[in-house]
Amino acid sequence: MGYANILVALDLSEDAPDRVSLAAGLARRFEAILTGAAAQTVPVPILVRDLCEAADDVEQNATRVRGILQRARDVFEHSAGSELRTIWHAGFADPLTHLVEQASTADLVVVSRQGPDDPDPGPLGVSPGPVLMQAGRPVLIVPPRIVHLKAARIVLAWKDGPEARRAMSAALPFFRAADQVLVATRGEDVRVGNAEDLAVHLARHGVSATAHHLHAAGSDADAIMRFALEQDADLVVMGAYGHSRLREWIFGGVTRDVLDRAPICSLMCH
8 A cells, every 4th residue: 555646735834845755855765746736715795785796706706716725736846846746626616614624535635734933825725623524535744944854753643543543554565664563552541562562563564663652741732742753763653533533623533733843754544
């Protein structure tokens, strides 16, 4: 299994070129097509006097949106570089709905982190949480100012469940190309030997993996990210929204913490 089509979300934020450059680097590594997607709805006319004026307003609004989408396409084509197969999909639609539709033929979706202190993506932006919930594909969340993902050392943050199992399977192309995969578990309820079992399973796929049980203080998200940074990893793989998404957004949770402030790339599955 590999990645044949990598889909990257486009907007006009200051970090969009970096995100496309990172996705393009992955497309070259995995010999995949790189698909860019952007969309915006055309504003509905208001306070018009007749149908002719309404039609004129619609056309003017559509022209403005076309200009915005063209700017996003220019960012995509310039940042993707040459010698790469690319596809561009733009539309007059809700950005999230459009991206989810394009994800049906993608193997990996690349979006930006959108924490409270991150750049405003503008009207083309999509939030990674809803993408995770709706796309049905592995989602790579990229923090600002990261232009390359080496993924030589990867942390697999493991808490057994369907989300984590899907994430592990989805990340196999990364795992096989990595120098080391560190299977990290935490908590007293983690079954003894579970991380070791996973390391053995990954070894059957040609992956160099080791097991680690984290005892650091603080939240699970803090422990995972601290461990990843200590190990010089630049990618964390994990399941997303093991609890209900509503519960996580009200009370907090690992997924929410990672989406808001993870300093390195995270590959997640719901």
